[in-house]
């Protein structure tokens with residue numbers, strides 16, 4: 001009996017061990033995908049390498065971290081490099097500022113969206129609060145020059161004048177890069193427009209904070225990837241497209257009504273020169289001479305997913321009117337609260353009393 005009992009114990013132990021080995025082995029195996037995987041929330045960004053234009057402390061870096069909280073932001077000296085780093089698998093995503101509530105569209109970046117084949121997979125709206133930064137000990141009166149990204153300079157144009165600064169304005173590649181340049185070259189006559197984080201990183205003093213011309217200053221960024229994401233309908237989605245049309249009349253009206261009749265809200269429309277084919281020349285048979293028409297590309301963002309029947313129907317109708325159409329991406333809308341800046345925006349829109 002005793003022996004038999006001991007034998008049973010051994011058997012149980014052996015069984016338990018083999019079960020543990022089996023469980024450990026299964027844990028190492030890749031798990032098969034199931035239907036529920038498609039409903040998973042978007043990944044939080046751990047280990048995701050996100051390329052941005054600028055140096056640490058740039059707003060684009062902050063946008064990358066807002067989109068993918070645990071990502072590894074990868075600074076790039078130009079937007080082209082950020083795009084290429086994704087195309088060449090050195091990064092997983094690129095972050096691209098496309099418009100600002102004060103400065104408007106960042107046109108060059110619209111052109112880049114078309115000249116590369118990356119897909120928009122997300123968007124982020126980031127409140128941008130600019131500071132005037134200078135070396136420790138420097139006063140506003142010592143300044144002869146303010147440097148920053150052209151968008152940042154234009155967002156602070158009126159405030160710089162109001163501050164009574166007698167300075168020239170010079171554009172550089174990014175806001176944080178301006179701060180870095182001042183620190184690296186010990187420039188005592190120059191200030192940068194950049195973020196609080198840039199001041200901390202490059203050891204500069206904040207001479208003035210919140211110097212953008214409107215308290216509510218928001219930049220919209222898009223996230224780009226090699227592959228599109230699977231569009232969904234269980235949360236608000238936006239779709240971005242670009243199209244061109246030929247010679248027929250009233251095309252833009254027809255395009256807009258394809259969305260309006262389906263109750264689809266447009267959030268953005270932008271036109272850009274059609275660079276590869278910028279001018280259409282029409283010979284006038286009745287009159288002497290020719291007419292030259294400038295050709296445009298139209299970028300539209302609309303509030304519907306490509307998985308939504310209304311969005312699909314609108315696009316198939318569009319195809320009847322246009323000569324070129326590309327879907328740049330269908331992606332979740334940024335509906336996160338803007339934080340304290342939201343109240344400032346509400347202030348702005350409140351009826352005057």
Ligand SMILES: O=C(O)C(=O)C[C@]1(C(=O)O)C=C[C@@H](O)C=C1
Nearest residue numbers: 058059060097149151174175219
């Ligand atoms: O220079 C930076 O910090 C950027 O991230 C670029 C950029 C832009 O291109 O608009 C981003 C946000 C601000 O609107 C100002 C500059």
